[in-house]
Amino acid sequence: QVERMDLRIGFVGCGFNTKFHLKALVNVRHCSVVGFVSRSAESVQECINLTKELMLGSPIRFDSVEAMASSSDVDAIWINSPNDHRVQCVKDIISGNATRKTKLKGIACEKPLARNVKEAEEILQLVQTASIKTGYLENQVFSPSVTKGKDLLFDRAAPASGLPYLVRAAEEHSGPHKPWFWKGDLQGGGVLNDMMCHSVEAARFLLTPPGQPRNFLRAHSVQATIASLKWSQPRYAMELHQNMGVDYTQSPSEDYARATITFKDQNDRIAIAELTTSWSFVGAGLRLTFEMLGPEYSMRADTLRSGLEVFLSRRIVSQNSDRGKKRWGCSDMGER
Numbered sequence: 001q002v003e004r005m006d007l008r009i010g011f012v013g014c015g016f017n018t019k020f021h022l023k024a025l026v027n028v029r030h031c032s033v034v035g036f037v038s039r040s041a042e043s044v045q046e047c048i049n050l051t052k053e054l055m056l057g058s059p060i061r062f063d064s065v066e067a068m069a070s071s072s073d074v075d076a077i078w079i080n081s082p083n084d085h086r087v088q089c090v091k092d093i094i095s096g097n098a099t100r101k102t103k104l105k106g107i108a109c110e111k112p113l114a115r116n117v118k119e120a121e122e123i124l125q126l127v128q129t130a131s132i133k134t135g136y137l138e139n140q141v142f143s144p145s146v147t148k149g150k151d152l153l154f155d156r157a158a159p160a161s162g163l164p165y166l167v168r169a170a171e172e173h174s175g176p177h178k179p180w181f182w183k184g185d186l187q188g189g190g191v192l193n194d195m196m197c198h199s200v201e202a203a204r205f206l207l208t209p210p211g212q213p214r215n216f217l218r219a220h221s222v223q224a225t226i227a228s229l230k231w232s233q234p235r236y237a238m239e240l241h242q243n244m245g246v247d248y249t250q251s252p253s254e255d256y257a258r259a260t261i262t263f264k265d266q267n268d269r270i271a272i273a274e275l276t277t278s279w280s281f282v283g284a285g286l287r288l289t290f291e292m293l294g295p296e297y298s299m300r301a302d303t304l305r306s307g308l309e310v311f312l313s314r315r316i317v318s319q320n321s322d323r324g325k326k327r328w329g330c331s332d333m334g335e336r
Contacts, residue, residue, distance in 0.1 A: 006030035007105065008057075009168070010068045012089055013080035014043035016177050017110050021078060022050050022135075032057035034073050039063050059193045065089055069096025069104065078137070079109040085187045086114050092122050094130045106133040110307065111197050115188030140171075140198045141205040145301035145308040152310055154210050157297035160316050162293040167206045169199035171288050172281035175255070177246040182231075182253065190253030192226055195277040198288075201274035206292050207263065217263040217271060221266055226254035230280035255279035 007030060011018050014036050025031060033056045036044045044061045051059050062068040069077060069092065081089050090107070097104045107127060114120040115135070127134050158164065176194070180186045186194065208216050231240050234254040242249050261273040279288060286305040296313040313330065 007033050008034045008073060008075045009078055010035040010037070010062070010071075010074040010076070011047065011078045011080055012037045012039065012061075012068070012093075013082070013110075014038040014047040015124055018047055018078075018080045019050060021052060021080065022047065022056060025056055026054050033326075034179050035059045035060050035062050035068055035071070037068050038060045048118075057092075061209065064183040066096040072101045072102065072157065073097075074101065074104070076104060076106045076108065077109065082131040082186065083112060083188050087119050087122055094126055094132070097130060097132065101287040106135060108135040108137050110137050111195075112188060112193050115186075117192070120168035136261055138198065138201055140202045140288065141288075143288075143301070146202060146206065149290070149292070149299040149301060149310060150206055151210070151296055153292065153294065154301055157312050157316050158209070158294060161296035162294060162314075163269070163271070164207055164292050165207065165271050166274070166291075167203040167272075168276075168291040169202045169206075169289065170276040170278075171198050171286070172276070172278040173193045173286045174281055175279040176241075179246060182240065182244050182246045182248075184251065187253070187304055188226075190226070190257070191255055191277050191279045192257035192259075194226070194279075196257055196259060196275060199277060200259075200273070202290060203261070203275060204263075207271045207273065217265055219261055220264045220270075221262045224259040224261060226256055226257045228252040229256045231255045251322050257312050268319040304322065 009025075009031055009034065011021070015038075019034075022033065025033065028202055033051045036047050036059055038044045038047075038061075041061070048059050048061070051057055062071070068074055072240075079086065079089055079093075086109070093104070093107060112120075114123055153164070176182055176187075181194070184190060204214070204217060208214070228248065230236050232248045232255075234249065237248040237252075256278050257276070259273075259275045261275070263271045263273065265271070284304055286303065288301075290301045292299045296315045298311045300309045
């Protein structure tokens with residue numbers, strides 16, 4: 001039996017994402033998994049078995065989301081259920097939480113938060129009214145190539161030449177694993193709603209100097225394009241219909257999306273993020289790419305190539321007295 005940890009987690013949903021989360025939790029201290037809710041008893045049992053195999057706890061199956069949220073054995077809930085269930089799921093969590101003496105410590109939600117802005121705003125209003133802490137389950141900004149690349153450039157290159165001004169980020173694979181995720185009415189669209197959030201957050205993270213708040217950069221303008229490039233072609237639409245039971249000749253969702261965000265900081269200095277996401281990529285599984293450019297430096301990371309590439313121009317000279325000591329305040333950024 002696993003010793004009681006600091007945070008006891010319950011999962012709503014037992015599909016593809018939840019199994020990834022369970023494997024990731026092996027590397028997270030002071031937590032355990034105590035339960036699952038799913039419409040599929042088979043999926044619940046698979047997750048229970050996996051949890052025990054990974055020595056994350058001895059979870060049980062809860063009969064409903066509300067029952068899980070009302071249990072004193074659960075400290076926090078991870079929402080991994082299908083997108084069209086998100087609003088009702090949050091309502092059930094709040095109902096269960098209302099019956100507790102000790103309230104839930106928090107709710108974490110797998111992306112996307114909802115299918116559209118209206119649903120997202122409703123969820124936000126619900127959790128704010130209930131005063132429950134919330135979290136967005138992001139992973140790319142914690143990738144070693146991203147964090148170390150940023151640290152190196154802000155420590156060594158940016159003090160000598162100026163702040164970065166351009167980030168390109170992309171996430172690409174060949175498409176979802178479940179039929180419902182291909183259906184725009186259930187998922188909330190296509191690849192834009194599915195994956196673009198990762199690239200947006202990675203770009204914001206890379207362009208923001210260490211120690212500065214999240215609102216250091218504000219979006220000044222946004223341009224976006226979506227298209228169905230591959231899966232609405234007759235050959236591939238037929239393949240998709242045979243494998244997933246969806247008809248992209250009649251009701252396609254986008255399998256490609258691109259966005260350009262122009263940011264400004266407090267001094268009206270411009271920085272740009274170029275973002276791409278795709279369900280029509282052909283390659284060895286998932287590809288994540290990150291590129292950052294500044295006045296005399298660049299970095300690039302590609303998960304299907306070497307971990308990280310960094311370049312400093314010959315103009316980046318040693319400044320030992322300033323290295324690692326410069327604080328990225330706002331006073332001199334307009335001069336860079």
